[in-house]
Amino acid sequence: MVSRRFVQCDVFTSVPTKGNGLAVVIDGEGLSDEAMQGFAAWTNLAETTFLMSPTATEADYKVRIFTPAREMLFAGHPTLGSCAAWLRSGGRPKIQSVVKQECGVGIVDIDLSGRIPAFAAPKTTVAPLPDDKLKAIMSALGLTPDRILRTAQLSNGPVWQVIELASAADVLAADSTKIRYPQFLGVGLIGAHAAGSECDYEVRMLGASSGMSEDPITGSLNAAIARWKYGSGEWQRPLTVAQGTCIGRSGRVSIRYDSTADTVWIGGQTCFLIEGTLSL
Known part of the structure; x- marks a missing residue:
């Protein structure tokens, strides 16, 4: 057994215990x-990460990301939480205000120049959502065609089956117990809040491989949706997305698009709850 630095943090929230928990083994x-x-x-958290020396010369560190069941090439809240843990443990980026994280999809930039750290959303493949998958999700959730605005299958490491519903209320009304892994995996729902609301959209991710009824806050899903929406021209301005509402979380995802660099930035705060060492 080796003594290793360890933190447990909460990502995509300013309120401890109201975001998405992450375990980080700093000495991985x-x-x-x-x-x-x-x-x-x-740990039985949605994800646990392990930090190690990078293999790419431009990277500041390398991260490997695991759910309780499998390894992931990329995930959003582990990216922001791992970066925050690396900085808190004394890490210093090679380029001021930009951390370069090596992971399964390559190098992901994290911008530290603003009030809220934000990662550059990886390129996303957009394809039609196969009819059989759409019908299975509609049947499980009892969705009717008149409440569905758009659908897509998105891939940015993970693969997402995304359905845009007519309103945030439709998203919040979905019964997450009807969508379970492994029959379903990566089902994303999104719907707009009324104009003037605190948040612009509500997102939920059902069929989580962690075994949870739904993922509290999913940065990679929000990143894929943002790539899809900004890429199609439907979104133009910065937005705030709420997630985790149905399970008592206060997740907030800040999204903005830099058209000059064709970069979507996904931002969120990190709270630290546990710091110490583990023997592993």
Whole structure:
């Protein structure tokens, strides 16, 4: 057993315990795949990350991301939480105000220049949502065609089956117990709040491989949706998305688009709740 620095934090919220929890093993060097997967299953959080020295020369650190069941190439709240933990443990980026994280999809930039840290959304493949998947989701949730505005299958590492509903109320009314992993995986719902609301949209991610009824706040899903929406021209301005409402969370995702660089930025705050060491 080796003593390793460890933190547990809450991402995409300014209120501790109201975001998406993340375990970060800061000293992740030397652990086998089996050990990392086993520890992630033990924490029983949506994701657990392990930080290590980068293999890419331009990167500041490398991260590996595990759910209790599998490794992920990329995920949003582990990106922001891991970056915050790396900085808190004394990490210093090679380029001022930009952290370069190496992960399964390559190098992801995290912008530290603003009030809220934000990662650059990876490129996203947009395709039609296959009819059989759409029909299965509609049947499980009892959705009717008149409440569905748009659908797409999005891929930015994970693959998402996304359905845009007529309103945020429709999103909040969906019964998450009807969409369970592994029959379903990565079902994203989005709907607009009324004009003048605190948040512009409500998002939910059902069919989480973590075994939870739904993911509290999903940065990678929001990133894929933002790429889709800004890319189609439907979104033009900065937006705030709420997630986790149905399970008592206060997730807030800040989204903006830099048209000059064709970059979508996904921002969120991180709160630290536990800091210490573990033996692994």
